[in-house]
Amino acid sequence: MNKELRKVIIAGNWKMNKTRAEAKVLIEELKPVSANADCEVVIAVPFTNLETAVNLTAGTNIKVGAQNCHFEKSGAFTGEVSADMLAELGVEYVIIGHSERRQYFGETDETVNKRTKAALEAGLKVIICVGEMLEEREKGITEEIVGIQTKIALLGITAEQIKNVIIAYEPVWAIGTGKTATAEQANEVCSYIRGVVEKLYSKEVADALTIQYGGSMNAANAAELLAQPDVDGGLIGGASLKANDFGVILAEASK
Ligand code: PGA
Numbered sequence: 001m002n003k004e005l006r007k008v009i010i011a012g013n014w015k016m017n018k019t020r021a022e023a024k025v026l027i028e029e030l031k032p033v034s035a036n037a038d039c040e041v042v043i044a045v046p047f048t049n050l051e052t053a054v055n056l057t058a059g060t061n062i063k064v065g066a067q068n069c070h071f072e073k074s075g076a077f078t079g080e081v082s083a084d085m086l087a088e089l090g091v092e093y094v095i096i097g098h099s100e101r102r103q104y105f106g107e108t109d110e111t112v113n114k115r116t117k118a119a120l121e122a123g124l125k126v127i128i129c130v131g132e133m134l135e136e137r138e139k140g141i142t143e144e145i146v147g148i149q150t151k152i153a154l155l156g157i158t159a160e161q162i163k164n165v166i167i168a169y170e171p172v173w174a175i176g177t178g179k180t181a182t183a184e185q186a187n188e189v190c191s192y193i194r195g196v197v198e199k200l201y202s203k204e205v206a207d208a209l210t211i212q213y214g215g216s217m218n219a220a221n222a223a224e225l226l227a228q229p230d231v232d233g234g235l236i237g238g239a240s241l242k243a244n245d246f247g248v249i250l251a252e253a254s255k
Contacts, residue, residue, distance in 0.1 A: 001226050001233070001253070005207045008226075009166055009233040010253045011042035011127060014049075015094060023049040026243060027056045033247025034062050038254035039233065042093050043240070044088060044127075047081055054090040056095070065093030065127070068101060071114035083115075083122035095127045095235070097153060097231045099172045109152035116153055120161045127166045127235060128153045129214070130193070134173035142171075143192050150196050160199050166210045167193055168235040174215025174238025176237060182223070186213040187228035194230055219248035226252050 001008050018026060024043060034041045044065035045053045053064045070080035086094060096119060097112035112128065119126045130149040132142040151166065156164065169189050174181050181189075190211045198206035213225050214235030225231050234254060239245040 001231065004228055006232055007210050008039040008253050009042060009210050009212060010037070010039055010246075010250055011044055011093065011095075011168075011212065011233070011235050013067065013098070013235055013237050014043065014045045014240060015067070015100070015237060016046060017102045017241055018046065018049060020049055020052050023052055024056065026241065027053060027062075029243035030062060030246060031057075031060055033243050034060065034250055036254070037061060037250040039250065040198065041250060042127075044093065044095050050086070050089050050091055063092045064090070065095060065125075066091050067095045067098065068158055069094050069096070069119055069122075069124075071111065071118040073118070084123055086119075087122045087124055088135050089091055091124065093125045093127060095129065095168075097149075098129045099131055099170060099175060103172075109149055111192040112149075112153045113149070113155050117156060120157065120164055125164045127168050127212070129168045129170050129235070131172050131175075131215070137171065137173065142189060145197050146189055152191055153199065154197070154200060159205050162197075162201060162205055162209065166212060166233075167197075168212040168214045169193060170214035170235060172215075176216070178216050180216040180218075180221050181213070183221075183224045183231075186225055187230050190228070190230035190232075217249065219245040222249040222252045223255075226255075241250060 042063045068082045096115045101107040132145040209233040212233040217234040218239040
């Protein structure tokens with residue numbers, strides 16, 4: 001982390017977990033463990049829990065995010081939700097291009113770019129996910145893969161707009177596997193992404209950009225990951241569903 005230069009953000013990605021009744025319980029548990037956090041706290045909940053989460057977190061330091069949005073404003077897109085619909089609810093963040101969307105739902109670098117633009121236009125803050133698959137790491141092309149994902153995601157995004165962009169580096173092989181990247185591996189790629197952004201924009205923009213690590217970040221390994229200079233927070237799946245574990249990660253990010 002480098003708190004002098006940029007904001008540290010810890011975001012829970014609940015994925016397809018928690019009914020509304022269950023979400024209410026978890027949010028109530030999260031309030032006390034989040035209250036003293038010296039970092040931005042976000043929970044990205046299923047669409048069906050957004051309104052509940054916005055209402056229950058009102059007046060707290062917990063911000064609410066969605067896990068996807070469509071790139072069109074409205075129209076014949078059965079099953080989709082627009083960025084304006086999210087913003088209207090009081091949602092502040094949206095995750096775009098998570099590897100599970102890329103893997104199971106046909107998300108491409110181009111649609112990530114379109115969704116990012118739509119979300120920014122609606123006034124949302126966007127967490128763009130990038131990351132290599134295991135075979136790509138083994139072939140030594142991690143930087144090429146993550147570089148191209150970053151460049152395409154940011155096509156047409158202005159230096160002003162990128163203030164509302166966060167990049168989450170999530171090696172696909174580390175997601176939900178319990179196999180975390182080492183702190184050095186995480187920092188190496190986060191630093192590489194910062195370099196890509198510096199070339200596209202400027203050093204000032206790159207220095208101010210929050211770049212999270214995601215992939216089996218948990219209460220036990222968060223301290224080491226967050227101690228890295230280019231790791232500015234975490235996108236946390238499994239451990240974000242346990243209030244105590246999430247609280248420990250927030251405490252580490254608050255140091
Ligand atoms: P995980 O998920 O922490 O369960 O590995 C992270 C993510 O997919 O954002």
